[in-house]
Amino acid sequence: MAAPSPHTAAAVSSPSRGAAWDFLSQRWELVTLAVLALAPLFVPPLGGALGGQVTTLFIYCILALALNVMVGYTGLVHLGIAAFFGIGAYVLAILTVPMYPFQIGFLPAAVIAMLVTAGTGLALGAPTLRLRGDYLAIVTLGFGEVVKVTLRNLEQITGGMKGLNPVPPPGAGVILQGIDLGKEFAIDPRWFYYLALLALAGVVLAMRRLENSRLGRALVAVREDELAAQAMGISATKVKLAAFAMSSAVAGLAGCLYAASLSTTADPNAYDFNRSIMVLCAVILGGLGSIPGTLLGVAILVGFDTVLAPWADSWIQQMNVNPQGLSYLSFSGWRLAIFGLALVLVMRYRPEGLIPSRRMAAELHDGGQGA
Numbered sequence: 138m139a140a141p142s143p144h145t146a147a148a149v150s151s152p153s154r155g156a157a158w159d160f161l162s163q164r165w166e167l168v169t170l171a172v173l174a175l176a177p178l179f180v181p182p183l184g185g186a187l188g189g190q191v192t193t194l195f196i197y198c199i200l201a202l203a204l205n206v207m208v209g210y211t212g213l214v215h216l217g218i219a220a221f222f223g224i225g226a227y228v229l230a231i232l233t234v235p236m237y238p239f240q241i242g243f244l245p246a247a248v249i250a251m252l253v254t255a256g257t258g259l260a261l262g263a264p265t266l267r268l269r270g271d272y273l274a275i276v277t278l279g280f281g282e283v284v285k286v287t288l289r290n291l292e293q294i295t296g297g298m299k300g301l302n303p304v305p306p307p308g309a310g311v312i313l314q315g316i317d318l319g320k321e322f323a324i325d326p327r328w329f330y331y332l333a334l335l336a337l338a339g340v341v342l343a344m345r346r347l348e349n350s351r352l353g354r355a356l357v358a359v360r361e362d363e364l365a366a367q368a369m370g371i372s373a374t375k376v377k378l379a380a381f382a383m384s385s386a387v388a389g390l391a392g393c394l395y396a397a398s399l400s401t402t403a404d405p406n407a408y409d410f411n412r413s414i415m416v417l418c419a420v421i422l423g424g425l426g427s428i429p430g431t432l433l434g435v436a437i438l439v440g441f442d443t444v445l446a447p448w449a450d451s452w453i454q455q456m457n458v459n460p461q462g463l464s465y466l467s468f469s470g471w472r473l474a475i476f477g478l479a480l481v482l483v484m485r486y487r488p489e490g491l492i493p494s495r496r497m498a499a500e501l502h503d504g505g506q507g508a
């Protein structure tokens with residue numbers, strides 16, 4: 138029997154190769170999460186300061202995915218996502234710090250914090266259902282400022298500018314097979330690394346399910362044409378309220394992880410308008426409505442600010458390039474200019490984002506061709 142020709146072999150192998158490539162291109166964020174899970178085994182610095190920086194990056198990815206539900210899926214401009222981030226952090230702290238009698242542990246406190254932030258999101262969304270565009274943006278912006286000022290002024294409850302501390306680590310007081318989990322979280326950054334990565338993986342899977350669910354399609358329908366969606370039997374009111382609740386709950390989860398990783402809530406200014414804008418820029422840069430795009434946007438913006446900029450400043454100091462500490466010779470001194478330039482270039486040459494969703498990319502390109 139004659140051996141198959143090279144062309145036949147290539148034809149046989151190409152479908153499997155194409156199927157593997159399609160899987161990687163469509164689910165590359167899951168592959169990335171798997172690689173990140175193995176990274177601490179091969180990258181020793183992740184057991185030190187770098188592990189804490191990457192953990193912060195994971196937390197911001199969760200926060201950005203929360204905002205993507207509102208801005209990307211539903212098309213509602215939200216400028217107060219940092220407020221729910223802060224509410225989640227403070228609720229967790231109130232339920233766990235020694236100065237309060239609750240001290241119920243991280244997991245139940247995180248669940249309660251998510252429920253509280255979801256309820257707060259519903260309370261904000263109910264009176265603003267008729268608002269869209271700039272009007273909704275102004276309301277959410279104002280809500281974020283109200284939350285920040287409230288956290289600052291309720292000193293007897295929130296600690297004012299000092300915040301609440303010490304927030305006990307997850308697993309505090311829990312001993313499993315002779316291992317004190319609270320102590321391990323306190324001394325080894327890799328525990329927080331894996332906790333934040335596990336939470337991020339859960340949120341990514343939940344968002345994937347949401348995209349393919351009936352509710353996810355309803356969110357997109359309301360974004361595209363609310364009147365047409367209502368004519369098809371979709372309740373825009375319920376859909377918007379669901380978006381507010383889901384987005385707020387996920388942001389509250391990010392706030393819980395943030396407070397636990399820092400062992401403090403930090404001061405209320407940590408949850409200001411600048412934080413909301415940074416997360417919004419990450420979502421826009423990566424691609425509205427796109428899970429991998431959102432993760433990439435956070436990796437670029439937040440990773441640049443929390444990982445690359447400190448490393449570059451440390452290298453400049455070691456090389457004695459800037460002995461007098463001049464701001465214009467430091468890498469961090471130029472980060473805002475670099476942020477702005479990157480956003481201008483993306484909006485000019487790739488308005489759909491770096492990794493857009495198929496629907497969003499088609500809409501923008503069709504609109505450009507029609508113009």
